């Protein structure tokens with residue numbers, strides 16, 4: 139049994155807003171966002187669009203909804219999007235792209251969630267008329283959650299951009315943790331923006347906001363997504379209080395992600411995982427019985443997740459201090 143200390147490494151979504159973030163939320167100017175009258179939401183949307191050098195952005199309650207809106211903006215019903223087999227859009231959005239948008243998917247596989255142009259080239263289906271499902275877009279995830287927070291190298295993204303341009307298909311970038319990729323590599327966010335037609339980015343993961351994501355794209359795509367967001371029941375009213383948390387996070391919580399990355403490397407060592415394979419804030423480790431390992435860790439005061447029968451995942455975040463990471467590393471090394 140542990141001494142009451144619980145270190146929560148299940149996800150970077152478990153963070154609680156800091157006092158300073160709460161103060162920013164309390165002070166936010168608000169209006170009815172469905173009428174387009176919330177100045178703080180408008181600020182956030184303009185700011186995030188600018189960071190990625192795109193025309194516009196749309197605030198959504200979740201990353202899943204930002205992904206649904208972004209993918210449907212570039213893939214019509216009866217068309218397909220290609221993605222890696224462990225992509226969040228394929229594995230963890232409960233079939234939303236099919237259930238809501240009539241989009242089908244085919245996947246390539248890479249153990250580190252990387253772009254594999256040879257496989258993508260084999261999968262790619264041109265529009266041959268009323269016989270085959272045509273490929274309309276290719277989706278990538280940076281960083282890749284289930285591949286252990288792996289970064290997609292900018293050169294690979296650029297090569298994919300060239301591939302997509304030659305075939306006149308779109309690229310969607312699920313950038314739930316694009317901030318981590320940016321901090322880990324020093325790549326400007328605008329460079330990531332330049333390789334994608336549409337993006338989804340999250341404020342509620344490593345950035346520590348309690349809620350909020352954005353779809354990013356052209357003004358036209360965002361206006362259409364605004365209609366679809368309302369149609370799906372996610373038109374929100376005085377949500378400047380939430381957007382203020384996002385603005386605060388952009389100002390104060392990006393650079394500190396480097397600490398999360400250092401803590402993840404420390405945990406990797408204690409689990410016998412090569413830290414060279416840990417690009418950012420997620421550590422994935424193989425254990426013979428993942429649920430049993432999760433239970434043992436919980437009993438010892440460390441919360442981790444089983445993301446497969448033999449795979450456990452640990453995620454560092456804003457609420458995990460250096461001392462917490464060191465304590466967790468000690469505890470896990472003894473399990």
Ligand SMILES: Cc1ncc(COP(=O)(O)O)c(C=O)c1O
Pocket residue numbers: 199200201202203205226227279281282283312314315340342351
């Ligand atoms: C890569 C990726 N995309 C999208 C999402 C969806 O975000 P949300 O939980 O806000 O729907 C997640 C959530 O963890 C994620 O890891």
